[in-house]
Amino acid sequence: MPEGRQPILELQGITKSFGGVEALRGVDFALLPGEIHGLVGENGAGKSTLMKIIAGVHTEFSGRFLIDGAETHFRSARDAHAAGIAMVHQELSVAPDLTVAENVFLGNQPTNALGLVQWRRMAREAGEQLSRFGIDVDPMSRLGDLPIGLQQLIEIARVLFSGARIVILDEPTSALSPPEVERLFTTLRRLREQGTAIVFISHFIEDILRVSDTVTVFRNGRKVTETASADTTKGALIEAMIGRGGEALEHSYSDDLILPRPSDSSVVLKVDQLSLTRSLQDVSFEARAGEVLGIYGFMGCGQQELSRILFGKLKPDAGTLIVEGKPKTFASTAAARRAGVALVPESRRAMLFHQEPVFKNISISILDRISSLLLKPAQEREIAKRQVEQLQIRPPVVGLDLGMLSGGNQQKVALAKWLTYPPKLLVLCEPTRGMDVGAKNDVINIVRDLRARGLAIIVLSTEPETVLSLADRILVLKRGAVVREFKNEPVSKDRLLEAA
Amino acid sequence: MASSETAPAAGQRGKGLAPFLRSQMRNIAPFLTLIFLSAFFAFASPSFATIDNLGNILTQVSVTGVIAVGLTFVILCAEIDLSIASIANVTGIAVAYFTLQESYVNIPNIPLPGAAAILLAVLLCAALGLVNALGLTVIGIPSFIMTLAMMQIAAGISALLVRGQIAYKVPSLISTLGSGSIGGIPWIVIVAAIMLLAGHLVLTYTRFGRYVYMVGGNREAAEYSGLNVKLILGAVMVISAVCSGVGGMLGVAHFGSAQQNEFDTYLLDSIAAVVVGGTSLFGGRGGIGNTIVGLFVLGVLNNGLDHVNIDSFLKILIRGVILLVALIINVYAQRLREQAAE
Structure with a gap:
């Protein structure tokens, strides 16, 4: 990048810890005016923490924070906003019940002398701003009626046109279709020409390489490299992200892992051409007895919707589910449960029911198996005790309120609900997220044991390690479509990230 | 987030009294209110604390008690039923409508045998409850709005049936249960006690009762546990309507007449009894035991205010204030419990 320009924002030696855990360790970061700066790193690498410091969300940290060369300390997000810093968070934060125009002007609607909102002016200006962005919608329509991608574009547009000098975009493209991504990039480039500095965080490395001038890679709270986008490749960035040589603490899955020969046992679930507006496109696959099918993809790739459809919570727009040879349309989660499907x-x-004791949490899904009319609390406790022993849930007291257990033990209870009368198909979403190594290993062993008992298991995760540690066969889901299947072949974290 | 104050690592034994009391606030507060009110009125009026008057109080809360049984189910599921009084009214009117009236009653009614009249009246309230249930679960109308509409619909049916007239006769079974007594105990008190007991047994000892608590405790978790949440919600709406209908029939016999707007005060009274008793408006906590305490609080209050010399118009205001205080305690108890659980 051009040298000699004064950075609009400069951070020096930033360290930030949460309850003794260091999220950022001595990070330097500089942002030039008229620059699009890409940020990549795994979940928990520290990208979001750094951005929240810049946006004034986290105010306690050590290190120097300079804007236009002058040392600054924000006390709130409001201070950051006043300094011309705006951020679009990963989760949509729009008001779906207000009009498009109101959303664009949220918080600063044009008013007349009496303080009344000037609707006509607001609608006109909103329309003009959005059409500069290539968005052609009626400014007076209700925002919630628009597709999610369009809502996200409107939120981004609001921030981009708010006059901010520094704009932070956290995963802006995950819900966007390719043409929408194109429109966003065009606008970003135009803003860059006007001198706006943009930070662009994404899991989609191709997107980063296409639009950004500079890329910074984070790993474990440290800045690993910073290079010009033109001088690097996707492979090099992935390598920097996950680090060669293993971190020793945990299996890093950077080396190839050989997936076993596909099982030829009976097909428990066949999914055919499943589609859901904006989430899933023609997804087809099979899950077999005694096999763990891993489904990997980035946040927002459609995993969540897929799991909800399998358990009867969402209804697909098109496509069929075939459970043990019979086509099913689940009218409720109860119907899915009766058909032998379980979801965590x-x-x-x-x-889970945090204010209820552990045994009621474990028995709730199987009450109709142990009692027809009257409850049998002694038997419930007996069953719960067995599960608590088998899964080594601590403390081993079935009468304790669930809320008193640690997160990892709660996750085990969530599994235990389904294990007394095992289902035919068990769908697990992020089964090890946020767990310590010991609890993770316990869960991995439980899943392997269930596989040995002949269950068909589907593991959906946004963490490659989770999928790699559990799955016999892996599907990669990208923007709602299956883009790659790994089976009977070597697979590694690089290869998974490459495919997604 | 992690409050180490209660030291969960040390186990649940050494918890101490204060956190226990805090988590039980929902049950203790109504009980203390009851004792306080009883003591106050006993002190203020010599005619209050007598066996006779206890009988009066029991009789006075019976109709509310029958209606409140079903409402307890609804509120435990974190829903509400505003149509209870109207459904009670229309069911009471319906059972009279199908009974032969004296010749001076000018209603074009359809006299039927007693059993048929009762059956039709019960079917009517169950059907209205089913409409509530379908509106809530199939169409997805919030129960507050759905039952508000039903309140008007049931009032409309009442109006069409009696056309501004008053009917007096009800089947003999209903009139015995509503206004007769056995061994000095009014039948209506016995019926209310049986209904309350049945409600308690269902909630505590049956699978359905457990589902009601779980759906109220965390509806999303109930759904992810594979429960048919809509079926359970629908069932409680029907139970509520049928209890209201039974209360309405007994009430008509008890008052000795069936007419429009006869049950209007029972809407607030029944909700107040359930909530004052400590059943959580957010669902999942409380039960018939709480409702019984709530009924007594309300009964003692209404009855006691008649025993002390007080402006009868002020009574209305006092009842409102007591209800507000109970609501504050209810919300506050929920918060304390959540803190205790963390």
Whole structure:
């Protein structure tokens, strides 16, 4: 990049820790005006933490923070905003019930002398701004009625046109279709010409290479490299992200792992041409008894929707589910459960009853097997005790409220619900997310044991390690479509990331 | 986030009294209120604390009690039913409509044998409950709005049936249960006690009862556990309507007449009984035991205010204030419990 220009933003030796865990260790970061700066790294590498410091969300950290060469300390996100820094977060933060125009002007609607909103002016200006962005919508339509990708573009447009000098985009393209990504990039390049500095965080390395001038790679809270985008490749970036030579603490999966020969046991689930608006396109695959099928993809690739469809929580727009040779349309999750499908979603909160004792959490899904009319609490406790022993849930007290257990033990309870009368198909979303190494290993062993008992298991994860440690066969999901299947061949973290 | 104050690592034994009391606030507060009110009225009026008056209080809360049984199910699921009083009214009117009236009652009604009249009335309230259930679960109308509409619909049916007139006769079974007594105990009190007991047994000892608590505790988790949440929600709406209908029939016999707007005060009273008793408006916590305490609080309050010399118009305001205080305690108890659980 051109030398000699004064950085608009400069961070020196930034260290930030959360409860004793260092999220950032002595990071230097500089942003030039008129630059698009790409940021890559695995989940938890420290990208988001750094951006939240810049946006004034995290205010406690050590290190120097300079804007236009002058040392600054933000006390809130409001301070950052006043300094011309704006951020688009990964999760949509729009008001779906307001109009497009209101969303564009959220917080600073044009008003007349009486303080009343000037609707006509607002609609006109919103329309003009959006059409400069290539978005052609009626500014007075309700935002929530538009497709998700368009909503995201409108949110990005709002931030880009807010007059900010520094714009941070966190995973802006995950919900966008290719033409929408194109429009976004065109606008970003135009803003760059006007001197705006843009930070672009993405898992999609091709996107980063296409649009950014400079790329910085983070790993384990450190800045690993910073290079001009023109001088690097996807492979080199992936290597920098995951690091060669293993971190010793945990299997790093940087080396090739040989997947076994595909199983020829009976097909438990066949998914045929499954589609869901904006989430899934013609997804087809089979899951076999005694086999773990891993489905890997980035956040927002459609995994979540897929798992919900398999468990009858979402209805697909098209496509069929065939369970043990019979086509099924699940009217409810209860119907899916009766057909032998079980789901452990990624959020423990969504699947457990925190204010109820452990044994009620374990028995809830099998109550109809142990009692027809009257409850049998003694038997419930007995079953729960067996599961608690088998899965080594700590503390081993079935009468304790679930909320008193640690996260890893809660995750085991979430599994235990389904194990007394094992289902035919077990769908696990992010089964080891946020767990320490010991709990992770326990879960891996439980899953292997279930596979040995002949269950068909589907593991969906955004973490390559999770999929690699569990799966016999791996599908890669990208923007709602299956783009690659790994079977009976070598696979590694690089190869997975490359495919996604 | 991680509150090490209660030291979960040390196990649950050494927890101490304070956190226990805090987590039980929902059950303790209504009980203390009841004791306080009883003591106050006993002190303020010599005619309050008598066996006779206890009988009065029991009789006065019976109809509310029957209606509140079903409402407890609904509120445990974190839903609400505003149509209970209207459904009670229309069911009471329906059972009279199908009974032969004296010649001076000018209603074009359809006299049927007693058993048929009761059956039709029960079918009517169950059907109205089913409409509530379908609106809530199939169409997806929030129960607050759905039952608000049903409140008007049931009132409309009532109006069409009696056309501004008053009917007096109900089948003999209903009139015995509503206004007769056995061994000095009014039948209506016995019926209310049986209904409350049945409700308690269902909630505590049956699979369905467990589902009600789990759906109320965390609806999303219930769905991810493979429960048919819509079926359970639908069932509680029907249970609520049928309990209201039974309360309505007994009430008509108890008052000795069936007419429009006869049950209007029972909407607030029933909701108040459930909530004052400590059943959580957010679902999953509480039960019939709480509702019974709530009924007594309300009964003692209404009855006691008649025993002390007080402006009858002020009574309305006092009841409102008591309800507000109970709501504050209810919300506050939920927060304390959540803190205790963390």
